[in-house]
Amino acid sequence: MKIACIGAGYVGGPTMAMVALKCPDIEVVVVDINEERINAWNSDKLPIYEPGLFEVVKEARGRNLFFSTDTKKHIGEADIVFVSVNTPTKSTGIGAGKAADLTYWEGAARLIASVSTSSKIVVEKSTVPVKTAEAIGKVLQRNCATPGVEFEILSNPEFLAEGTAIEDLRHPDRVLIGGADTVSGRKAIETLASVYAHWIPRERILTANLWSAELAKLTANAFLAQRISSINAISALCEATGADVQQVAHAIGTDSRIGPKFLNASVGFGGSCFQKDILNLSYVCESVGLKEVAEYWYQVVSMNDYQKQRFVERIISAMFNTVSKKKIAIYGFAFKKDTGDTRETPAIDVCKGLIRDGAKCSIYDPEVTPEQIFRDLSAPKFEWDRPNYSRSASHMLENVQVAPDATAAAEGAHAICILTEWDAFKAYDYQALYDKMHKPAFIFDGRNILDHAKLRETGFIVYALGKPLDPFLQKNYS
Ligand SMILES: NC(=O)C1=CN([C@@H]2O[C@H](COP(=O)(O)OP(=O)(O)OC[C@H]3O[C@@H](n4cnc5c(N)ncnc54)[C@H](O)[C@@H]3O)[C@@H](O)[C@H]2O)C=CC1
Numbered sequence: 413m414k415i416a417c418i419g420a421g422y423v424g425g426p427t428m429a430m431v432a433l434k435c436p437d438i439e440v441v442v443v444d445i446n447e448e449r450i451n452a453w454n455s456d457k458l459p460i461y462e463p464g465l466f467e468v469v470k471e472a473r474g475r476n477l478f479f480s481t482d483t484k485k486h487i488g489e490a491d492i493v494f495v496s497v498n499t500p501t502k503s504t505g506i507g508a509g510k511a512a513d514l515t516y517w518e519g520a521a522r523l524i525a526s527v528s529t530s531s532k533i534v535v536e537k538s539t540v541p542v543k544t545a546e547a548i549g550k551v552l553q554r555n556c557a558t559p560g561v562e563f564e565i566l567s568n569p570e571f572l573a574e575g576t577a578i579e580d581l582r583h584p585d586r587v588l589i590g591g592a593d594t595v596s597g598r599k600a601i602e603t604l605a606s607v608y609a610h611w612i613p614r615e616r617i618l619t620a621n622l623w624s625a626e627l628a629k630l631t632a633n634a635f636l637a638q639r640i641s642s643i644n645a646i647s648a649l650c651e652a653t654g655a656d657v658q659q660v661a662h663a664i665g666t667d668s669r670i671g672p673k674f675l676n677a678s679v680g681f682g683g684s685c686f687q688k689d690i691l692n693l694s695y696v697c698e699s700v701g702l703k704e705v706a707e708y709w710y711q712v713v714s715m716n717d718y719q720k721q722r723f724v725e726r727i728i729s730a731m732f733n734t735v736s737k738k739k740i741a742i743y744g745f746a747f748k749k750d751t752g753d754t755r756e757t758p759a760i761d762v763c764k765g766l767i768r769d770g771a772k773c774s775i776y777d778p779e780v781t782p783e784q785i786f787r788d789l790s791a792p793k794f795e796w797d798r799p800n801y802s803r804s805a806s807h808m809l810e811n812v813q814v815a816p817d818a819t820a821a822a823e824g825a826h827a828i829c830i831l832t833e834w835d836a837f838k839a840y841d842y843q844a845l846y847d848k849m850h851k852p853a854f855i856f857d858g859r860n861i862l863d864h865a866k867l868r869e870t871g872f873i874v875y876a877l878g879k880p881l882d883p884f885l886q887k888n889y890s
């Protein structure tokens with residue numbers, strides 16, 4: 413059997429590396445139009461950082477795992493073609509700002525049809541709107557020049573989280589495979605299930621109808637993001653009432669029906685998918701006339717925007733209602749720890765909000781490159797996924813510097829903001845940092861990872877998200 417995967421990104425790379433590792437009898441080729449990315453996958457400096465990924469790639473690469481730009485050859489030879497191309501939010505046209513942009517998906521489907529001389533199983537690995545398989549089926553059938561070639565489309569959404577991708581792929585809670593309830597559909601499902609069964613217990617390989625599988629992915633992300641926006645909404649009420657959001661989260665999370673995970677209040681959720689998939693879900697609801705349902709899910713994104721804005725306003729109001737010409741150290745730019753991915757990171761909106769108020773942001777992140785930070789802060793919303801977007805917001809950059817380390821960022825700063833929960837941030841010598849800062853020196857902990865009592869003893873004015881407000885903040889500027 414030969415497997416090809418279109419898209420060598422955060423999903424295509426790791427998922428196919430794990431398939432190849434666990435199925436030495438199957439040839440796995442990952443293809444991409446981005447030559448730079450493919451070259452990186454073939455080097456010792458992989459294009460994405462994930463704990464454990466390098467070891468997996470090293471073991472299978474060259475044995476039965478390959479990365480290539482020769483898309484036509486490998487797709488033409490494959491029995492199963494995974495499609496894990498990006499499906500960003502549309503930035504123009506009908507549904508702009510909500511609908512999924514399926515340009516890349518349609519391009520991949522046309523490519524598959526154009527090179528297919530034998531029947532294939534086409535697997536939706538990308539997150540797509542419900543009923544996409546129907547549209548893609550038409551593209552495949554009507555663009556295939558070879559008579560008799562049949563395409564069976566399956567939905568096999570990916571549930572890995574970045575930073576834990578390898579663990580999530582090695583021991584997933586479940587694998588979900590959706591297909592048509594026909595003889596050929598059930599056969600295709602069984603073929604794909606047999607691949608995963610090389611390392612995943614059969615009872616964890618779920619099967620469903622095609623639309624259920626497509627919708628389950630959007631629903632999973634919506635439910636996960638909704639938990640975060642719910643606890644973030646409560647964090648605002650905690651600050652207004654003297655409650656402690658971590659105590660509240662613990663108290664509700666011990667109810668087995670709620671569970672303890674995904675209840676960490678934060679400056680907001682980021683990542684390339686939560687906002688994108690909820691906007692897409694909301695749009696799908698709108699397009700079938702379910703306005704109230706669309707509005708219900710849209711509130712998850714709206715609350716996330718509110719949380720980021722509330723954090724910015726808290727900083728400005730705490731610092732005497734102006735941050736103009738003040739240096740603010742930003743610790744963490746990635747959307748979560750243990751990844752270099754900055755897509756939709758809350759740090760973008762927080763830094764833009766501070767800069768709009770005249771602040772100078774000195775940004776330090778252990779994994780994110782200066783180039784990436786400058787790109788993100790000059791990209792228009794939703795354009796981050798397009799390689800040649802216009803840098804309309806580049807004026808932002810005059811007040812941005814990227815610091816080589818945390819000490820340089822804190823030098824002469826009025827405040828430190830914790831935006832990503834990197835473990836390294838917990839171990840710093842905050843007395844030494846305090847000594848280098850303007851007074852009064854503030855710390856705004858958007859992830860609640862620091863020892864706030866100790867910081868107050870050092871002399872910092874501390875704002876901890878969702879915690880009882882520091883007297884300084886309560887008295888003058890709550
Ligand atoms: N990033 C994540 O943690 C997860 C993402 N997903 C979904 O997986 C999909 C992919 O996401 P990522 O891997 O993060 O995207 P990505 O942007 O990192 O990778 C997509 C890759 O597809 C390539 N590509 C696009 N069109 C192509 C074509 N016609 N031929 C060949 N290559 C093409 C691009 O060059 C890019 O390298 C999205 O639908 C996303 O929602 C699902 C679960 C987790």
Ligand SMILES: O=C(O)[C@H]1O[C@H](OP(=O)(O)OP(=O)(O)OC[C@H]2O[C@@H](n3ccc(=O)[nH]c3=O)[C@H](O)[C@@H]2O)[C@H](O)[C@@H](O)[C@@H]1O
Nearest residue numbers: 570571572573574640674675676678681682683685747748
């Ligand atoms: O479809 C996708 O792309 C993926 O999106 C998320 O994974 P990911 O975005 O990589 O990372 P998460 O761990 O979900 O974190 C998302 C954001 O929520 C934030 N978060 C997470 C958990 C929490 O309790 N509080 C919180 O603020 C994180 O800091 C991060 O900014 C889902 O967890 C995956 O299951 C899904 O496959």
